[in-house]
Amino acid sequence: MERLYVLPEDSTADLYRCRICGTHRVCHTRWRTRCHVCLDERSTGFALGAGERLLARVPLEAALGDQIRRFAGLTSTDAIPARDAAEFQAAIALGVELDRRRRDGWNDLTGDVHGLPWCGERTGTSSHGTWGVHDRCGAWQRLRERSCPQCSPEPGDRSFTALQDTTYLLYLVRHRGLLKFGVGGARRVRQHLLAGAELVEVVEGRHADVIAAEATLKRQKREAAVPLRKWRTRRMPASFGRGTEVVRAGVRIRLADVLTDGRDVTSAFTTTARRTGSTPGRRS
DSSP, X not given: OEEXXXXXXXXXXXXEEOTTTOOEEEEXXXXXXOOSSOOOTTTHHHHHHHHHHHHTTGGGOHHHHHHHXXXXXXXXXXXXXXXXXXXXHHHHHHHHHHHHHOOTTEEEEEOOOTTTTTTSSOOOSOOSOOEEXXXXXXXXXXXXXXXXXXXXXXXXXXXHHHHTTSEEEEEEEEETTEEEEEEEOHHHHXXXXXXXXXXXXXXXXXXXXXXXXXXXXXXXXXXXXXXXXXXXXXXXXXXXXXXXTEEETTSOOOHHHHOTTOEEOGGGGHHHHHHHTOOOOOOO
């Protein structure tokens, strides 16, 4: 894990990035931390149990097996190792926890989830908190009491359990030499377009499936991810935040490859794209 030095010095915590998969997490500045997703020599043994429990569901849930194989880069005939299943479980649990705190007006949400990667789910409340960049003031802040302490209150948290079968969007937009993918509602997509990004693709699916697809994209494109560096962020629209889920424009991304049961709804956003002067791009 590499420290990124982006949180306030008086926070006693900072963002760290996994050198293997690119996943970010928050941890104490004096602690030696580990990735929320990747297993190492200290976490492999216990965490394999979570992977084996997930694999036990695969014979009854064919779609689950397909999602794990896409996440791990396996073919449709490959056996799924327990380690890959455990890392998939941890990645989904992390995505669920962050999405539960996601709301309009915040970017680059990064957290610390007690229980990952060992158990594949949150097992306690102890945490260094969830941090993000508030669009209105541009500052990294810990999400406390459902609002930015420097600005007026905003909408509260949502229940992932209640949302898992509702529809959600996986989107892809382009700006200059960069591609940005992410999840959210229609307002989030339009926010990127209004900031000057070019529409590429938007796919709608079950909330739970969209979260799984985003986890797969993060893993597949980890080597192409644009580092969180100031000189890079100057090239990005404000809606891109500090560059989370941003890759070079030459990277091939087709959302239908990771959200196979989704519905292409790109055309629903073409009016906004034309009004802002951007046009739907070719699929990368």
